Amino acid sequence: MPEGDTIWQVARRLHAALAGRVLTRADLRVPRFATSDLTGRTVLDVTPRGKHLLARIEGGLTLHSHLRMDGAWRVHPTGERPRGGPEHQIRAILGNAESTAYGYRLPVLELVRTAEESRVVGHLGPDLLGPDWDPEEAVRRLCADPARPLGEALLDQRNLAGIGNVYKSELAFLAAVSPWLPVGDLGDEVPERLVATAHRLLEANKERPDRRTTTTARFPGTPLHVYGREGRACLRCGARVRKADAEPGNGDRITYWCPGCQPGPTRSGGGADSTSRTRHID
Incomplete structure (x- = not known):
């Protein structure tokens, strides 16, 4: 999408x-x-x-x-x-x-x-690329349900509008947390950093129609850290990037993450993702 x-x-x-x-x-x-x-x-x-x-x-x-x-x-x-x-x-x-x-x-x-x-x-949260972007409101909405898995909360457009599957995976990696970690377990400063990073990346990539990039110039030829890189070496720690397929019926989507850099619950480990309750709103 x-x-x-x-x-x-x-x-x-x-x-x-x-x-x-x-x-x-x-x-x-x-x-x-x-x-x-x-x-x-x-x-x-x-x-x-x-x-x-x-x-x-x-x-x-x-x-x-x-x-x-x-x-x-x-x-x-x-x-x-x-x-x-x-x-x-x-x-x-x-x-x-x-x-x-x-x-x-x-x-x-x-x-x-x-x-x-x-x-x-009208149901949408603050628009990451909108003139009325409000990072404080985005953080408030993202953290409103502490038990919700991070990846699911990021995809819910009622929290902040514009994030899809690529940014969900990349943002969790950049924050060094599992996409299935409950938002309430992120710590005090992580949600604010996540929201700021999301805004920075979308602002940069809106002018790059041919190649979305979340990495730095240190990795030429590798525009993304984990998305689409299943089985390849993590750019940060060398572990093999993993992929979790979408789970039918709960509105979740495919997820990429590095088990070395992103400690915490996983789908296979029966983590927070098994409690998904709400379909994502686009």
Whole structure:
């Protein structure tokens, strides 16, 4: 699933192509909104909110979309054939005289009143890349349930918006704690450092569309510490990086960690992850 930095990049591309221009073509290919006619209206802006995209349109309307695992927006010069997949996978088309945006495989696509955007994104915590970023509130929310495993708490968008599976694994590694350690066991200073590191990394990577990086210049060619590195040597201690597959039914996702650098409970050890109670909210 795309994370906050990727969604920020998508929003920037869509904003550059659509904002300030009149829609000459608008096609929402979902039954509920198939008859909605947006042609003749000006796109005001395209804004990311966590992992959500909000395209605000003249007349007090907002087109809300979420990519989840398989969705994508592609922008092409108007008149050029789209190349994001088979045409039957297109769920939305927004076009003007110069550019046309195609939304593929969008699992969430709805038209709401701009004044009522809180209905679709009001549950989100502080946005790591938003203008109203509030680190103190993010720490408060992250620590609100002391018994909750860290990885699960980081993925819950009600705590802080924008973290996905890559950052979950990388942040736990950088904090040198198990992803299954209860948040209440982190100690007094770790949550604040985690939140600050998350903000720093997403801010840096929002300008790197081709390669997300969490390592330093000491490791050229290795952009990530643990994510996607199962069986390889840990960059810090040399132990073999491990992977835990998603557990069906509890909303968890795949996790990478280093058993040498990240002491504490593990899934196989019957640690805190076995008490998962809430599905993650995107």
